Amino acid sequence: MKSQQVRSVVMLSVGALAVALLPGCQSAQFPKDAPGAKTVGGPSPSEILKQYKQHSPPPLISGEDVPRFLDWAGASHVDEREDARKVIAAAGNKDVVQALIKEVERVKTLDHPRALLALALLGETRSPAAQSFFVEFARRPLPTDGTIIEGEIIEQTRAAQLQAKAVDGLAYANNENSNKVVTEIIANHPSKIVRAEAINAYLWNHGDSDEARKLLSQYVRKDELILIDRVRRTTGETAESFNRKLDDFLKQHPDVVPPPPEKLDAVPKPAYQRRAFDVKPPIF
Amino acid sequence: MKIIRKLIAVVIVSGMLGIAIDANAVCNQAAASQADRDLWNTHGCWQQFFLWQYQAYGLNGNEWSGRGWNDACNNVLEYPKHWNGSYLMTYGLLDNNDQSFHGTADYRATAEAASSNFHNSIHDTIADGTANFGSYSGGTVTTFCPLYDPTWQNSNPGSRSGDFQHEGWHAWMEKYNWNNGSVGGHRPGPSGACTINGCDYFYFHGISKYVFGAMWENDGTANRFHSPNQVQVEYLCDVADQSKSWVPASVRLAAKTDADTRAVQRFINGPGYACGSARPW
Numbered sequence: 084m085k086s087q088q089v090r091s092v093v094m095l096s097v098g099a100l101a102v103a104l105l106p107g108c109q110s111a112q113f114p115k116d117a118p119g120a121k122t123v124g125g126p127s128p129s130e131i132l133k134q135y136k137q138h139s140p141p142p143l144i145s146g147e148d149v150p151r152f153l154d155w156a157g158a159s160h161v162d163e164r165e166d167a168r169k170v171i172a173a174a175g176n177k178d179v180v181q182a183l184i185k186e187v188e189r190v191k192t193l194d195h196p197r198a199l200l201a202l203a204l205l206g207e208t209r210s211p212a213a214q215s216f217f218v219e220f221a222r223r224p225l226p227t228d229g230t231i232i233e234g235e236i237i238e239q240t241r242a243a244q245l246q247a248k249a250v251d252g253l254a255y256a257n258n259e260n261s262n263k264v265v266t267e268i269i270a271n272h273p274s275k276i277v278r279a280e281a282i283n284a285y286l287w288n289h290g291d292s293d294e295a296r297k298l299l300s301q302y303v304r305k306d307e308l309i310l311i312d313r314v315r316r317t318t319g320e321t322a323e324s325f326n327r328k329l330d331d332f333l334k335q336h337p338d339v340v341p342p343p344p345e346k347l348d349a350v351p352k353p354a355y356q357r358r359a360f361d362v363k364p365p366i367f
Numbered sequence: 368m369k370i371i372r373k374l375i376a377v378v379i380v381s382g383m384l385g386i387a388i389d390a391n392a393v394c395n396q397a398a399a400s401q402a403d404r405d406l407w408n409t410h411g412c413w414q415q416f417f418l419w420q421y422q423a424y425g426l427n428g429n430e431w432s433g434r435g436w437n438d439a440c441n442n443v444l445e446y447p448k449h450w451n452g453s454y455l456m457t458y459g460l461l462d463n464n465d466q467s468f469h470g471t472a473d474y475r476a477t478a479e480a481a482s483s484n485f486h487n488s489i490h491d492t493i494a495d496g497t498a499n500f501g502s503y504s505g506g507t508v509t510t511f512c513p514l515y516d517p518t519w520q521n522s523n524p525g526s527r528s529g530d531f532q533h534e535g536w537h538a539w540m541e542k543y544n545w546n547n548g549s550v551g552g553h554r555p556g557p558s559g560a561c562t563i564n565g566c567d568y569f570y571f572h573g574i575s576k577y578v579f580g581a582m583w584e585n586d587g588t589a590n591r592f593h594s595p596n597q598v599q600v601e602y603l604c605d606v607a608d609q610s611k612s613w614v615p616a617s618v619r620l621a622a623k624t625d626a627d628t629r630a631v632q633r634f635i636n637g638p639g640y641a642c643g644s645a646r647p648w
Contacts, residue, residue, distance in 0.1 A: 097613045102441075111417060113414075114418070116427075116428055117418055117421060117428075118417055118418075118421050118426075118428065118431070118435075118436045118437065118439040118446060119436070119437045119439065120412055120413050120414060120417075120437075120438065120440040121437070121438050121440070121441065122440045122441075124412050124413065124414035124415075124440075125410075125411035125412045125413060125414075126411075126413075127413065127415070128409055128410040128411075128413060128458070131408075131409060131410065131411060132409065135613070153401075153513065154401075155400070156616060156617075157401045157404075157405045157615060157616055158405040158408060158615045158616070158617070159615065159616045159619035160612050160613055160614075160615075160616075161610070161611075161612045161614070161619075162612055164616075166618075166647065167648060168648060171648070184493075190542070192518055193398075193517070193518055193519040194398075194400050194401055194517055194518075195400060195517075195518075195519070195522070195523070195621065196400050196401045196402035196523050196617040196618075196620065196621040197400070197401040197617070199617075199620050199621065199624060200401065200616070200617055200620060202647070203620065203647045203648045204647075204648055205647070206647025206648065207646075207647050207648040230497045230513070230519075231498075232497070232498060232499060232500060232513065232518075233499075233551070233553075233564050233565035234557075234563045234564030234565065235548075235562075235563045235632070236523075237513065237519060237520070240520065240628060240632075241519065241520045243628075244520055244624050246626055247624075247627075247628075248624070248647070251645055251647045252647045255645075255646060255647050257397055275562055275631055275632065276627075276628050276631060276632065279627070279631040279638065280627065280628055280645070283627075283645050284645035286644065286645075287644065287645035287646070288485065305507060306459070309560075309638065310631075310638060313512050313638050313640070313641055314571075314640050314641070315630050315640065315641040315642075315643075316574075316604060316608065316640050316641070316642060316643070317608075317643065317644065318608040318643045318644060319466065319608075320466065321465050321466065321573035321574075322465045322573065322575040325573065326573035326574060326575075329573050330573075332436065332571075333571060338636075339569075339571070339636045339637075340571075340589060340636070341568035341569070341570060341589045341635070341636050342568070342589065343547070343548040343587070343588050343589055344545055344546075344547075344570075344585070344587070344588075344589065344592050346544055346545060346546060347544045347545065347546040349544060353437075359481055359482065360422050360423055360425075360479070360480060360481045361481065362419060362422065362423075364416065364419050364420075364423070364457050364458075364484045365413075365415040365416055367458050
């Protein structure tokens, strides 16, 4: 019996040792100090990209389709934006809208990018049910305690970012009721993140017109009026166009020019180990 | 029968040991955000890249032990998430001189370890904790759990590599002896338009004002200078609006959200620029 127990212990030890050595064995093909992998390496990204089937969104007919559609939407490419918009426009039924809302609620503290995606698609529907949800969602109290980084409660910031995305949906609806809510948010929302996005989205949806700026100036806090003139870099905008806007902004607000940068008193620099690694990254 | 029992015991003990190997860290190792998963699926387990990346970032296996160093293609672990961020920065930008704030050459030189005009040699490590996204001290960039735990908003490839920019820029400031303030290399706050405690100035500049590779330059005045949060915002904006076609929508959306948030929260003379369209999708 004793010898059996000894044999068992030996076998267990051998098994344990084998597992402990496994990573080392697998990284034997790599340089000594390199990371290792427990799975087989794959092809280069350019090969993977060739397999991607562009402009093929999955169907979005019922609520059951929403998770799969969100998976596709998250992975979709820049030039597939219109594909998603077309599918959403055709599918704006209550079932789909409710499933998107359900997904926002499910992932809002679990998977931030997915919650942003679901809110983005909801906003694109412009549906009354989505609008009602946004009005309630954007007014939810923000967390007042949590994890603090540089004086910022990051759970509060997380919630405010999602509320700001909901406000994008309200502003995009651009009707009397939604605009009323957006201007209320601009005036009274407790988070600057949300107020700033409400201003940006309202202006964008009104063509950045002088009339819209004038109207907003009635609602924006006095110490935040500069947000009405904030410079936006539009996707695909040329340097000439952006630089002209920036010049105008700086002329309007000369007070935003910062003071000259300051030098530290000269101190001897610590002697860090010098690294000279000039190998180019592998070809995509 | 006895042999089967022994084999089962071996498997159980081995499994327990396997868990123990990765149980050193307290960062959430259970999942990856959709943005991380979507970007990962564009490259998969591309060993050539991470075998380059660990050298380019000066990573040391002892410091990344239990965080995917020996499981570099398991995308819920910290090291795979780290190289996922580097991958985005290395290949994901358009580098359009007429539209991008800066180019890949700038962002790579800021984040990577090698000594250059951008900074003296640095290296990247990781630590548990939630008091920071990242930190820079004495040639070491440390990133923390909020960049790896998918329940937090900055656990996505854009925000993570944006933090590489931020910390790398502290190394730039150190190299050229700039004083950016006493609160972790920032100015105390709230102050002016900055709502947090760790504020910077935004040194506004037009597009095409820096040729690619010249972000490190300054003229000693506010006309040609960058702060850490500004470099981060400009990088995130370039990910959001000036990325290659294949960069997933979830990555671009998360980057835009981070950029827009930073731009209104972290600058004394803010706001910084807003990125892209306000259309929901």
